[in-house]
Amino acid sequence: MKAVITVIGHDTVGILHKVSGICAEKNANVMEVTQSVLQDLFAMFMLVDIRGLSCDFSELSAALTDLGKELGLSIHVMHEDIFNSMHRI
Amino acid sequence: MLNTSDILETIRMIQDECLDIRTITMGISLLDCCSEDMDALCTRVYDKITRKAEKLVAAGQQIETEYGIPIINKRISITPAAMLVGATRGGDPVKLAYALQRAAEATGVNFIGGYSALVHKGFSAGDEALIRSIPQALAETSNLCSSVNVGSTKAGINMDAVRLMGEIVRESAELTADNQCFGPAKIVVFCNAPEDNPFMAGAFHGPGEPDCEVHVGVSGPGVVRAAIEKYPDATIDELANVIKRTAFKITRMGQLVGTRASQMLGVPFGIVDLSLAPTPAVGDSVAHILEGMGLSVCGMHGTTAALALLNDAVKKGGVMASSSVGGLSGAFIPVSEDAGMIDAANAGVLSLEKLEAMTAVCSVGLDMIVIPGDTPASTISAIIADEAAIGMVNSKTTAVRVIPAIGKKEGEQLDFGGLFGTGPVMPVRRESAEKFIARGGRIPAPMQSLKN
Numbered sequence: 001m002k003a004v005i006t007v008i009g010h011d012t013v014g015i016l017h018k019v020s021g022i023c024a025e026k027n028a029n030v031m032e033v034t035q036s037v038l039q040d041l042f043a044m045f046m047l048v049d050i051r052g053l054s055c056d057f058s059e060l061s062a063a064l065t066d067l068g069k070e071l072g073l074s075i076h077v078m079h080e081d082i083f084n085s086m087h088r089i
Numbered sequence: 090m091l092n093t094s095d096i097l098e099t100i101r102m103i104q105d106e107c108l109d110i111r112t113i114t115m116g117i118s119l120l121d122c123c124s125e126d127m128d129a130l131c132t133r134v135y136d137k138i139t140r141k142a143e144k145l146v147a148a149g150q151q152i153e154t155e156y157g158i159p160i161i162n163k164r165i166s167i168t169p170a171a172m173l174v175g176a177t178r179g180g181d182p183v184k185l186a187y188a189l190q191r192a193a194e195a196t197g198v199n200f201i202g203g204y205s206a207l208v209h210k211g212f213s214a215g216d217e218a219l220i221r222s223i224p225q226a227l228a229e230t231s232n233l234c235s236s237v238n239v240g241s242t243k244a245g246i247n248m249d250a251v252r253l254m255g256e257i258v259r260e261s262a263e264l265t266a267d268n269q270c271f272g273p274a275k276i277v278v279f280c281n282a283p284e285d286n287p288f289m290a291g292a293f294h295g296p297g298e299p300d301c302e303v304h305v306g307v308s309g310p311g312v313v314r315a316a317i318e319k320y321p322d323a324t325i326d327e328l329a330n331v332i333k334r335t336a337f338k339i340t341r342m343g344q345l346v347g348t349r350a351s352q353m354l355g356v357p358f359g360i361v362d363l364s365l366a367p368t369p370a371v372g373d374s375v376a377h378i379l380e381g382m383g384l385s386v387c388g389m390h391g392t393t394a395a396l397a398l399l400n401d402a403v404k405k406g407g408v409m410a411s412s413s414v415g416g417l418s419g420a421f422i423p424v425s426e427d428a429g430m431i432d433a434a435n436a437g438v439l440s441l442e443k444l445e446a447m448t449a450v451c452s453v454g455l456d457m458i459v460i461p462g463d464t465p466a467s468t469i470s471a472i473i474a475d476e477a478a479i480g481m482v483n484s485k486t487t488a489v490r491v492i493p494a495i496g497k498k499e500g501e502q503l504d505f506g507g508l509f510g511t512g513p514v515m516p517v518r519r520e521s522a523e524k525f526i527a528r529g530g531r532i533p534a535p536m537q538s539l540k541n
Contacts, residue, residue, distance in 0.1 A: 087092065
């Protein structure tokens with residue numbers, strides 16, 4: 001079971017650190033990270049393994065949403081199945 | 090790793106283009122609840138629904154969190170209640186309506202549909218009593234929805250039922266006159282009603298369905314409109330391809346949610362209803378898709394052609410994306426629930442006649458249309474008869490959900506709030522169809538019915 005975390009917004013110092021900090025805290029193993037900064041716009045996609053999650057998925061989702069609000073970023077965490085089913089046959 | 094542009098596209102669809110799952114609907118057969126005694130029936134019905142749908146709302150919420158996709162409504166559809174009423178030795182069917190309302194409250198669902206009767210060829214025991222109780226049942230409950238099937242391609246049109254339903258719709262409006270005449274917004278009069286429709290107010294769980302199953306109704310007019318806007322100079326066939334691709338993606342999401350819900354609830358997955366269901370929210374309008382294709386206002390000449398193209402492309406794109414397609418599947422055109430339709434009706438461009446023509450090529454019928462409060466029951470029946478004739482001859486589902494705005498006339502409006510929106514009172518022809526409707530009887534099934 002994997003989930004995709006997307007982070008989009010203005011670039012500031014330590015975004016990756018804070019997001020991966022929450023993942024570590026909830027025992028979500030980071031598998032892949034893609035990150036780019038284009039004209040101040042920060043975009044990061046993180047694939048995490050959620051099989052060993054130490055809390056409910058909803059708790060991870062809430063923690064990341066709260067972090068997004070705090071940093072003024074748009075953070076989503078969604079099960080990877082939704083992307084696979086929509087974009088792959 | 091997944092393609093980043095695919096990830097962004099999905100997020101944009103949900104965040105900016107109002108993509109959502111409109112409903113997860115659990116269909117529950119209540120045939121095993123039959124009893125000669127009305128009170129015993131009510132107890133059994135309440136028990137079975139609350140047992141089967143106990144986890145429906147929680148499962149919906151969990152899926153919402155997992156996939157990050159909003160699920161707007163959780164609903165229940167049941168065996169047409171007239172079949173249950175027919176098995177009793179009498180008693181007031183409104184008692185059953187109360188039991189259904191209590192079950193809706195206990196399970197936390199948004200709507201429960203199936204206070205229904207199938208009378209396309211005639212009335213059997215329980216049908217007429219249930220139909221006559223609809224106005225009171227809907228006035229005294231809040232989450233219950235009702236539908237009556239008055240015609241089919243195989244059976245023709247039951248004109249006695251058509252006459253009765255004109256009276257019922259009017260009476261329902263009168264009983265709820267102090268509440269924006271909301272009663273008739275929960276009544277659908279069908280021809281060729283589908284037995285597995287997850288959308289309200291017309292959802293019921295047909296007698297040919299399994300004991301319990303879950304259906305999913307998807308939405309996404311905003312996504313289709315955004316896709317079309319990227320191709321301002323495309324030819325019509327290119328446009329059809331764009332719509333097909335978009336419908337495919339929307340439907341795959343519906344299939345995923347349905348499959349997951351079925352696993353979580355331990356009941357079979359029924360169907361995905363591939364519908365484009367608008368809401369009054371900005372950017373979630375079917376009329377705006379048609380306008381995006383190049384019409385200045387929905388309702389002008391060309392609207393029927395544009396809608397036919399849209400409806401066909403949605404089905405073609407969606408059908409490959411799902412293991413099982415059913416329900417109404419197509420574009421909905423409910424006037425009060427669609428910001429673009431409301432504007433077009435207010436501008437006087439969208440008329441009842443044009444809407445009727447549009448229903449010949451899309452998935453449902455005259456939907457959420459507010460008509461003047463002094464419209465006689467016979468005229469409402471005549472509107473129903475016209476719509477049923479289109480459905481019967483074209484072997485498709487058609488329906489009528491009109492709301493007589495008691496005490497109001499053209500230029501005024503009813504405000505239902507929420508997903509039901511705001512409906513301007515639309516003009517209806519004043520000439521009388523009284524004699525035609527009073528005849529009763531049945532319109533024989535057309536030649537199309539003789540397929541065997």
